[in-house]
Amino acid sequence: MSKRNQQNVMIKGTKDGLTLHLDDSCSFHELIKELETKLSANYNFQENDPIISVKVHTGNRFLTEEQYEEIQELIQTKKKLSVESITSNVISKDEAQRWKEENEITTIARIVRSGQILEVPGDLLLIGDVNPGGTVSAGGNVFIMGVLKGIVHAGSTGNSGAVIAASVMKPSQLRIAGMMHRTPDQYSEEGQEMECAFIDDSNQIIVDKLQVLKKYRPNFDRLEGGL
Structure with a gap:
């Protein structure tokens, strides 16, 4: 033609x-x-x-x-x-850069102390603790290689499929997208298995052993080798 x-x-x-x-x-x-x-x-x-x-x-x-x-x-x-x-x-160069930031893992080694706020656009791998009064926020998932005793907000831009994982899970508050999780009576003690928080099929935030995540997120493989 x-x-x-x-x-x-x-x-x-x-x-x-x-x-x-x-x-x-x-x-x-x-x-x-x-x-x-x-x-x-x-x-x-x-x-x-x-x-x-x-x-x-x-x-x-x-x-x-x-x-x-x-x-x-x-x-x-x-x-x-x-x-x-x-x-x-x-898409534009700015949109491509924003997409890249929102889909990459930021690795930070530090302690988030009381009054401090750590915020990233995509996934966060924090090598350190989040002390009481400290806040961590990420547009994607949050992985904490340490003790979580402060506040964590995963999926802060609206991603309800985001996950929070910590070596020791004792937060003062957990949030995923627009949902908030009440502080339970007790969390696991130090030395026990790593735990994670996510929104389940009933649209509630639950905290469980990391191994159960595959049941709810079968395609979850953001970290090298998967979980």
């Missing part, structure tokens, strides 16, 4: 609404022009027509914020069309 006859905008109806596939090899100006023409030619709604959800896929085209808004505004000039999402196969 010649470039002249190629369709830059493909519109498909689904049971959930419309899906728009936008070509990523033409200029953005050509894309917008064809999108506007097809919407005007094919979609003339009546006042009582239902709202139609629209998903937009831009392939390997990276959209600036202004281009994103231009596509959204153009579609929504048809008052019965509502943009649900605009997705691309590519």
